[in-house]
Amino acid sequence: MSASLAVCSWSLRPESPRGLADAIASCGVTGVQLALDPIRRADWDEIETVSLLDGAGIEIVSGMMETAGEDYSTLETIRETGGVRPDSTWPENLAAARQNAELAARIGINLVTFHAGFIPHDRSDPEWSKLIQRLRDLVDVFHGCGVRVGFETGQETADTLIEALDALDRPTAGVNFDPANMILYGMGDPVHAIETLAPRVEQIHIKDALRTETPGTWGSETPAGAGEVDWDGFFSIVGERLPDCDLVIEREAGDRRVNDVQTAAAMVRSAATWIE
Numbered sequence: 001m002s003a004s005l006a007v008c009s010w011s012l013r014p015e016s017p018r019g020l021a022d023a024i025a026s027c028g029v030t031g032v033q034l035a036l037d038p039i040r041r042a043d044w045d046e047i048e049t050v051s052l053l054d055g056a057g058i059e060i061v062s063g064m065m066e067t068a069g070e071d072y073s074t075l076e077t078i079r080e081t082g083g084v085r086p087d088s089t090w091p092e093n094l095a096a097a098r099q100n101a102e103l104a105a106r107i108g109i110n111l112v113t114f115h116a117g118f119i120p121h122d123r124s125d126p127e128w129s130k131l132i133q134r135l136r137d138l139v140d141v142f143h144g145c146g147v148r149v150g151f152e153t154g155q156e157t158a159d160t161l162i163e164a165l166d167a168l169d170r171p172t173a174g175v176n177f178d179p180a181n182m183i184l185y186g187m188g189d190p191v192h193a194i195e196t197l198a199p200r201v202e203q204i205h206i207k208d209a210l211r212t213e214t215p216g217t218w219g220s221e222t223p224a225g226a227g228e229v230d231w232d233g234f235f236s237i238v239g240e241r242l243p244d245c246d247l248v249i250e251r252e253a254g255d256r257r258v259n260d261v262q263t264a265a266a267m268v269r270s271a272a273t274w275i276e
Helices: 017-027 046-055 075-081 090-106 126-143 158-168 179-184 190-200 231-241 257-271
Strands: 005-008 031-035 059-064 111-114 148-152 173-177 201-206 208-210 220-222 247-249
Touching (some): 017 257, 059 090, 090 111, 126 148, 148 201, 158 190, 179 190, 179 201, 179 208, 179 220, 190 201, 201 257, 247 257
Parallel strands (some): 005 031, 005 247, 059 111, 111 148, 148 173
Antiparallel strands (some): 208 220
């Protein structure tokens, strides 16, 4: 097995499957992490999407599921609305997971990632047991369709995430590691975190960021290589411990998305010489 270099479909803000295929080609990569919900909602045609990507020689390396009602306006709003923690959106998210699991299985995707929501650092927090049970339910839904799950990093420390994964006791649940999120949420050093989480990492996002100078507020996302991620240290660990892990470029800010993805791809190919 060898690792692929891919891009997140939502980073390119495509308006159609054809637009996505063309944008990926412009980025110079041959893999994509595909947002599943536009297909689940029938905004995009499933057969057309898969056919266009396949015809362009683009591999779907994984899928991504949105969770309903998320508000990223501030750290406080996303803490309250993120992932599967809110009671008000849980039935909708469980139903979407069932549909996305079936969709992923139909089109041959064996990994789907999403934000779990802020996992409490204190196990005595009453939200802890509720969130762990909901995550078990989601993992079981995807496992029933032969699909693994990766929880996005950043909304908790690496140690808290390890503790949660241990409590889940589900071997098909792992981590989608995003180094920039550790910085954006102020949850630790990405290099230390990837070293801690390496045995649980299913996929890696290539994204960069600057820390906030005002506690309690967001940091800022940057093009890869322009932020505070120590990429030399990061790729040293990835190359040693996770050489078969797909690297997926994500860019969620700025108006030069294709150019920024091209820059990130060049950085990855220079540093991660084992990548395809």
